[in-house]
Amino acid sequence: xxxxxxxxxxxxxxxxxxxVCSELIGEALRLKKAAKNTRIxxxxxxxxxxxxxxxxxxxxxNGLDAVYVYxxxxxxxxxxxxxxxAVKACVEELRPDVFLAGGTPExxxxxxATAAFLKTGATADCTxxxxxxxxxxxxxxxxxxxxxxxxxxxxxxxxxxxxxRAGVFATVFGGADLTRRSEIRREEADAFAAVSxxxxxxxxxxxxxxxxAVTANAECKFLEKRIIGGAEEEFSEGDAVIAVGGGLRxxxxxxxxxxxxxxxxxxxxxxRMITERGWLPRSRQIGLSGRTVxxxxxxxxxxxxxxxxxxxxxxxxxxxxxxxxxxxxVMRIADEAIAGDMYAVAAALAAKIENGRSV
Amino acid sequence: MKIIVCIKQVPLIGYMAVDEKSGTLIRSGGxxxxxxxxxxxxxxxxxxxxxxxxxxxxxxxxxxxxxANILKEALAIGADKGVLISGGEFRxxxxxxxxxxxxxxxxxxxGADLILCGRQTADGDTGQxxxxxxxxxxIPVVGWVxxxxxxxxxxxxxxxxxxxxxxxxxxxxxxxxxxxxxxxxRAAASLKGFLKAxxxxxxxxxxxxxxxASAEHYGFVASPTKVKKIRALIYGAKSAPIVEPPEKSAxxxxxxxxxxx
Numbered sequence: 020x021x022x023x024x025x026x027x028x029x030x031x032x033x034x035x036x037x038x039v040c041s042e043l044i045g046e047a048l049r050l051k052k053a054a055k056n057t058r059i060x061x062x063x064x065x066x067x068x069x070x071x072x073x074x075x076x077x078x079x080x081n082g083l084d085a086v087y088v089y090x091x092x093x094x095x096x097x098x099x100x101x102x103x104x105a106v107k108a109c110v111e112e113l114r115p116d117v118f119l120a121g122g123t124p125e126x127x128x129x130x131x132a133t134a135a136f137l138k139t140g141a142t143a144d145c146t147x148x149x150x151x152x153x154x155x156x157x158x159x160x161x162x163x164x165x166x167x168x169x170x171x172x173x174x175x176x177x178x179x180x181x182x183x184r185a186g187v188f189a190t191v192f193g194g195a196d197l198t199r200r201s202e203i204r205r206e207e208a209d210a211f212a213a214v215s216x217x218x219x220x221x222x223x224x225x226x227x228x229x230x231x232a233v234t235a236n237a238e239c240k241f242l243e244k245r246i247i248g249g250a251e252e253e254f255s256e257g258d259a260v261i262a263v264g265g266g267l268r269x270x271x272x273x274x275x276x277x278x279x280x281x282x283x284x285x286x287x288x289x290x291r292m293i294t295e296r297g298w299l300p301r302s303r304q305i306g307l308s309g310r311t312v313x314x315x316x317x318x319x320x321x322x323x324x325x326x327x328x329x330x331x332x333x334x335x336x337x338x339x340x341x342x343x344x345x346x347x348x349v350m351r352i353a354d355e356a357i358a359g360d361m362y363a364v365a366a367a368l369a370a371k372i373e374n375g376r377s378v
Numbered sequence: 379m380k381i382i383v384c385i386k387q388v389p390l391i392g393y394m395a396v397d398e399k400s401g402t403l404i405r406s407g408g409x410x411x412x413x414x415x416x417x418x419x420x421x422x423x424x425x426x427x428x429x430x431x432x433x434x435x436x437x438x439x440x441x442x443x444x445x446a447n448i449l450k451e452a453l454a455i456g457a458d459k460g461v462l463i464s465g466g467e468f469r470x471x472x473x474x475x476x477x478x479x480x481x482x483x484x485x486x487x488x489g490a491d492l493i494l495c496g497r498q499t500a501d502g503d504t505g506q507x508x509x510x511x512x513x514x515x516x517i518p519v520v521g522w523v524x525x526x527x528x529x530x531x532x533x534x535x536x537x538x539x540x541x542x543x544x545x546x547x548x549x550x551x552x553x554x555x556x557x558x559x560x561x562x563x564r565a566a567a568s569l570k571g572f573l574k575a576x577x578x579x580x581x582x583x584x585x586x587x588x589x590x591a592s593a594e595h596y597g598f599v600a601s602p603t604k605v606k607k608i609r610a611l612i613y614g615a616k617s618a619p620i621v622e623p624p625e626k627s628a629x630x631x632x633x634x635x636x637x638x639x
Binding site: 029031037096097098099100103123124125127128129130131132133134135136138139140141142143144157158161162163167168169170171172173174175176238239240241242243244245246247248258259283284285291294295297300301307308315316318337339341345350351352353354355356357358359360363364366367368370371372 | 412413472473474477498500501502503504505506507509510511512513514516517518519520521522537538539540541542543544545546547548550553558559560563564601602603604605606607608609610616617618619620621622623624625627628629630631632634635637638639
């Protein structure tokens, strides 16, 4: 029997497919190799007239068999449940074995809501997938604060729904950073290239659906919504990062490290403990529930280095860790693991900078 | 106005132990999930802005009997009631099954105008339960809420963070909101709160208290997703820990900055 994968397609406010969606297409094409005869579909939920039509379909969508566009006035601004109602309609039409969404705010809302409507499972934030010939999807994600990798299956119900962490999968165009993947991954990336050559000319069929009716009288939608501006300023970490963690005793002590980072021209970032205490915004959090960074140098003060945190650092970053616990996990991955008091080292660093002999 | 705040007991970050055989978390006590304490603070903020007495806040949790501790804490912080869903039938619940049990409890409590959740938990980390709960209840849901505004006439607005934009929705009751940390700073317990909490009883709901009293609709058996395997992530050591005077460390760091910038 034919198998199929449906991908939730999202476009950036600046135009263009969101990178995580390109990654999902690349991943679906890779999965297709294991389960031949697999169809790959995309679903787009769009406001009236916001989706231009097939001429707007960039080559990023090549390789998909068909793209289903659900349009309606309701969909101008995102609203989780009406969007999920439209996705559900698409799923009921196509009966895919797998439904994948990017780990964006929208994807992470639509996936579990659609799953609930269809009484099936949804796995969040996957970092790897495998599919067998029966169309069974192995959904792999870090679990328990990232200390472990869990392999999750949805044995009884369909579709198997999952969201994917951005930046982990390679696109068919090789856009994703492959350097931080293992050797095995690199081989897989080479395999993508072959697929993309074959599928590069394939343009998806566009199927348009009016979706006003599916949500017309829905009690699950908001009646008043509006866009109130851009997201928080995109913060870029640059070449050097000073990160602080649970060893920090108080919010006021952030100043010590802010001063040092300013003097060094480094960005001040943190581990999850600090954002959870509300001391720094999430845009500055490194880790699974924060962001992935790739500076040349990362200096970690008082960060134990949970897998949660470590999964947010790309390869080829020179890491200096300062921690009073020589057994902390961060000490194992650091290039220079300083077993010492973060405050004493910071004070010595501040004194050195004050004396003007540094940098 | 009836507000239900969903809270979860989670292990302290960095203190999670996994049973490698069963692939489940060894739960030995724990704390209120940090994001959930912000959801509770958001409930208190809304209650205060609406003039206080009209609004009732129920803290709702699902977990082992020990989770009653975080409900007591919620009472000390300002919740009016604490309800715990507990029993062996609920063990092994995934997102869908958890949200199903929560939805049943919401029904048992006579519904709510507003159900507040934290953005995600520190242990499961999926951030999916609020959306599953809303879909199962068939009521609107707004996630990733970073700002809550109560107008003088009582109208309530939530600002959510989306991909590249922020969007605001006007509350439509009943509804679910999943809040981020910046939506409301954590609230602290007062001495008076602790005294009140000490005297309060936590209600416990079991399967038989729900309108759907079939045990097979809860917990592991009713969970569409199953954990097949758990693998520990092991990081190999790169360098031996360096023990040296702080001044040496400062020089080491300054040298690295010079080298890499």
